[in-house]
Amino acid sequence: MNYNEKAEAFKRLLKIMDELREGCPWDRKQTMESLRNLTIEETYELADAILDKDMSEIMEEIGDVMLHLVFYSKIAEEQNAFDVGEAIHAVCDKLINRHPHIYGDVKVDGEEDVMKNWEQLKLKEGKKSVLSGVPKSLPSMVKAYRMQDKVKQVGFEWENSDQVWEKVAEEMEEFKVEFDTAQDKHKMEEEFGDVLFSLINFARFNGIDPETALAKVNIKFKKRFEYIEENASKDLNDMTLEEMDVLWEKAKIL
Numbered sequence: 429m430n431y432n433e434k435a436e437a438f439k440r441l442l443k444i445m446d447e448l449r450e451g452c453p454w455d456r457k458q459t460m461e462s463l464r465n466l467t468i469e470e471t472y473e474l475a476d477a478i479l480d481k482d483m484s485e486i487m488e489e490i491g492d493v494m495l496h497l498v499f500y501s502k503i504a505e506e507q508n509a510f511d512v513g514e515a516i517h518a519v520c521d522k523l524i525n526r527h528p529h530i531y532g533d534v535k536v537d538g539e540e541d542v543m544k545n546w547e548q549l550k551l552k553e554g555k556k557s558v559l560s561g562v563p564k565s566l567p568s569m570v571k572a573y574r575m576q577d578k579v580k581q582v583g584f585e586w587e588n589s590d591q592v593w594e595k596v597a598e599e600m601e602e603f604k605v606e607f608d609t610a611q612d613k614h615k616m617e618e619e620f621g622d623v624l625f626s627l628i629n630f631a632r633f634n635g636i637d638p639e640t641a642l643a644k645v646n647i648k649f650k651k652r653f654e655y656i657e658e659n660a661s662k663d664l665n666d667m668t669l670e671e672m673d674v675l676w677e678k679a680k681i682l
């Protein structure tokens with residue numbers, strides 16, 4: 429599609445949203461709060477489609493997410509707060525302001541310079557902290573990764589991978605000591621959190637997305653355990669771990 433065709437498609441969505449908001453009892457009833465959990469669900473469905481590399485599904489889920497964004501804008505327009513056009517212009521202005529190497533005379537040498545400039549510009553715009561843009565409701569692993577990545581942009585970063593791994597080893601030893609004494613469950617939880625945080629940091633430092641890595645492991649585990657269920661000669665509750673391990677090993681080579 430060319431620009432005009434894409435614009436027509438977006439106008440069509442806006443018109444349908446107006447019609448649904450006026451004529452459909454379910455759509456009329458919705459509020460920003462009632463849509464919130466549905467939007468989160470749609471976002472995860474898009475994330476699943478991306479991991480599956482299913483372009484048809486990705487296209488569908490992008491449409492669903494876009495519908496939700498238009499829906500929020502419609503509700504805001506009814507409340508005389510803003511409309512979808514203002515929201516789009518606002519993000520366009522932000523993109524222009526935060527890309528002075530494209531729309532200004534700033535010179536950059538690569539991606540790292542772009543990210544550093546981005547965080548500095550956000551602070552100039554009135555953000556009180558480089559961490560203020562990290563959503564409170566992000567899943568904890570993603571949130572840890574984003575915080576680590578953001579403080580990196582202002583120089584709060586390790587010098588090399590060995591240093592990061594030493595921190596992982598240190599945190600694991602502290603957790604083991606606390607676990608062996610088994611005196612304070614809350615302290616064990618805290619130390620375990622430190623282990624996870626340091627592992628996420630090690631992954632980030634070495635170019636590994638820990639959320640994606642864990643998501644893929646979950647898929648792999650699910651597939652292999654379902655193989656055990658499908659090929660078990662008797663009820664799983666009647667099988668020994670050794671018997672299940674035989675099927676697990678077979679599932680690994682499929």
